[in-house]
Amino acid sequence: MTVEQLIPVAYLLAAVTFVLGLKGLSSPTTAVQGNRIAAAGMLVAVVATFFAREVQGGIPVILGGIAVGGVAGFYGARVVKMTAMPQMVALFNGAGGGAAALVAFLEFARSFQGYPVELGPTIATFLGLIIGAVSFSGSAIAFGKLQGVITPRAFRYPGQQAVTGLLVLAMVLLAAAILLSGRTGVFAVAPGAFLVAIAIVALVFGVALVMPIGGADMPVVISLLNAYTGLAVAMAGFTLSNQLLIVAGTLVGASGTILTRLMSKAMNRSLGNVLFGAFGAATTAGVTAAAGADDGRSIRSISAEDAAILLGYAQNVIVVPGYGLAVAQAQHNVRELADVLESKGINVRYAIHPVAGRMPGHMNVLLAEANVPYEKLFDMEQINPEFPRADVALVIGANDVTNPAARSNPGSPIYGMPILDVDKAQNVIVIKRSMKPGFAGIDNDLYLDPKTAMLFGDAKEAVGKVVAELKKAA
Amino acid sequence: MTAEAVVAAYVFILAIFVGFEVISKVPSTLHTPLMSGANAIHGIVIVGAMLVASAIPGPLGVVLGFLAVVLGTANVVGGFVVTDRMLAMFKQRSRGAKPPSNPPRTT
Numbered sequence: 233m234t235v236e237q238l239i240p241v242a243y244l245l246a247a248v249t250f251v252l253g254l255k256g257l258s259s260p261t262t263a264v265q266g267n268r269i270a271a272a273g274m275l276v277a278v279v280a281t282f283f284a285r286e287v288q289g290g291i292p293v294i295l296g297g298i299a300v301g302g303v304a305g306f307y308g309a310r311v312v313k314m315t316a317m318p319q320m321v322a323l324f325n326g327a328g329g330g331a332a333a334l335v336a337f338l339e340f341a342r343s344f345q346g347y348p349v350e351l352g353p354t355i356a357t358f359l360g361l362i363i364g365a366v367s368f369s370g371s372a373i374a375f376g377k378l379q380g381v382i383t384p385r386a387f388r389y390p391g392q393q394a395v396t397g398l399l400v401l402a403m404v405l406l407a408a409a410i411l412l413s414g415r416t417g418v419f420a421v422a423p424g425a426f427l428v429a430i431a432i433v434a435l436v437f438g439v440a441l442v443m444p445i446g447g448a449d450m451p452v453v454i455s456l457l458n459a460y461t462g463l464a465v466a467m468a469g470f471t472l473s474n475q476l477l478i479v480a481g482t483l484v485g486a487s488g489t490i491l492t493r494l495m496s497k498a499m500n501r502s503l504g505n506v507l508f509g510a511f512g513a514a515t516t517a518g519v520t521a522a523a524g525a526d527d528g529r530s531i532r533s534i535s536a537e538d539a540a541i542l543l544g545y546a547q548n549v550i551v552v553p554g555y556g557l558a559v560a561q562a563q564h565n566v567r568e569l570a571d572v573l574e575s576k577g578i579n580v581r582y583a584i585h586p587v588a589g590r591m592p593g594h595m596n597v598l599l600a601e602a603n604v605p606y607e608k609l610f611d612m613e614q615i616n617p618e619f620p621r622a623d624v625a626l627v628i629g630a631n632d633v634t635n636p637a638a639r640s641n642p643g644s645p646i647y648g649m650p651i652l653d654v655d656k657a658q659n660v661i662v663i664k665r666s667m668k669p670g671f672a673g674i675d676n677d678l679y680l681d682p683k684t685a686m687l688f689g690d691a692k693e694a695v696g697k698v699v700a701e702l703k704k705a706a
Numbered sequence: 707m708t709a710e711a712v713v714a715a716y717v718f719i720l721a722i723f724v725g726f727e728v729i730s731k732v733p734s735t736l737h738t739p740l741m742s743g744a745n746a747i748h749g750i751v752i753v754g755a756m757l758v759a760s761a762i763p764g765p766l767g768v769v770l771g772f773l774a775v776v777l778g779t780a781n782v783v784g785g786f787v788v789t790d791r792m793l794a795m796f797k798q799r800s801r802g803a804k805p806p807s808n809p810p811r812t813t
Contacts, residue, residue: 486725
């Protein structure tokens with residue numbers, strides 16, 4: 233057996249590690265191992281590929297590319313703050329999509345031997361190119377929205393669906409031109425130019441797909457684009473007749489689709505609703521409805537001292553963390569606050585909404601970093617019946633997931649989304665930087681509730697001040 | 707359909723089933739790391755990028771091949787490292803003061 237004959241064996245090994253890795257990642261006890269097993273499999277596959285005949289001519293290019301990409305990826309992944317994790321995932325996903333599109337393009341250029349083209353492999357090439365390019369530009373937009381480079385608001389315009397439809401039509405026509413060339417004997421298009429044109433239309437389509445979606449829905453979008461990239465990689469695998477690419481890409485495509493469905497389910501919405509849905513279009517209705525509540529009710533603001541007194545006399549406190557906590561990196565201060573309260577015999581629990589923050593599990597990760605015990609964290613279904621018995625609900629930088637309009641106002645864009653029943657607690661303290669609306673871009677009736685007190689400020693500073701006041705009083 | 711294409715189709719369809727089955731029950735805590743881990747796995751496109759890096763002769767081919775390898779590597783390395791960082795926080799907790807009689811809740 234020559235070394236080259238061993239390559240498929242290495243690929244098989246890698247495919248197995250990917251399945252085991254994904255399996256491991258779906259349980260808390262095996263997740264770390266799962267990730268490392270998959271990484272080891274990846275290393276085996278890459279090393280084996282160096283022995284392939286096709287690679288021999290390009291070793292310097294490949295080594296250079298691995299050096300540049302490796303440093304960029306490692307550096308990006310190490311220095312990024314925990315709050316910026318979602319957009320980093322988007323960025324790496326976009327990189328994969330771009331790579332898949334380039335692979336499809338290069339393989340087509342290599343194997344092109346005049347018209348007519350072979351139907352099967354060429355269709356796979358087009359799909360890899362299109363899906364990869366859509367994932368690339370879509371991920372870039374998702375990154376921009378989460379990073380705040382582009383407005384996180386849903387960007388909608390008249391004739392949006394017509395534009396999207398035309399883009400799809402353009403891609404189909406361009407692809408058809410290449411597939412039919414030489415078959416009718418009438419015309420033969422320039423393959424390179426047409427392929428580039430398809431790629432450009434696909435990039436525009438990716439932008440058009442993600443721009444109309446509001447920032448609050450970005451986690452679902454990233455998960456979907458992740459599945460897309462998987463599919464694009466699988467298509468590149470068909471083009472190259474490479475089983476490993478087919479297996480790994482398809483695994484991610486399938487599991488990513490399931491994950492995307494789980495996420496939209498957590499928001500009580502269908503995937504179609506997320507992609508083409510109500511956020512943004514119905515926003516005006518929601519804003520008007522909330523504005524109608526201006527009659528007589530007003531916002532009550534309190535100081536850190538008052539907040540400390542309110543908390544100090546409570547027996548049951550439920551902390552509701554949100555994105556504001558992540559931005560301010562307030563998790564350690566929150567832990568300190570809980571410690572002080574617990575030393576006074578007060579029961580402190582945390583209510584975790586499935587989509588609090590920018591990604592599912594975002595809050596769990598942050599609180600885990602601050603060593604908050606796991607058994608203090610409660611899912612929405614478990615904690616909601618507890619709110620009426622809570623003396624104080626302390627909302628830290630969470631907004632839309634506490635908005636009672638989701639229960640009561642059918643006109644609201646978030647109507648029907650399950651929320652934390654914060655408004656049922658005896659008292660509500662909301663720590664918030666300003667009255668700016670949340671990511672869904674709608675007002676929150678909770679703030680007008682007479683039992684709600686607003687403590688304005690950065691989450692870290694505000695919690696720190698409350699802790700200081702509590703310690704002074706003790 | 708060539709025999710090779712049929713085998714590829716088998717692999718594709720069976721992998722769909724495996725992908726569906728393998729993550730059927732995931733606690734929502736792990737959604738983010740799982741997405742990130744899956745993200746790293748589709749970085750296998752780096753193998754494809756290596757195979758076509760020198761597919762077309764000439765400067766354009768080299769530039770595009772180089773770019774494909776850069777993007778693929780960034781996907782792989784960044785994906786696994788970010789996932790590892792996320793998971794490190796869970797590990798930290800299980801190392802913590804809590805006795806092992808309190809296994810993490812998985813709902």
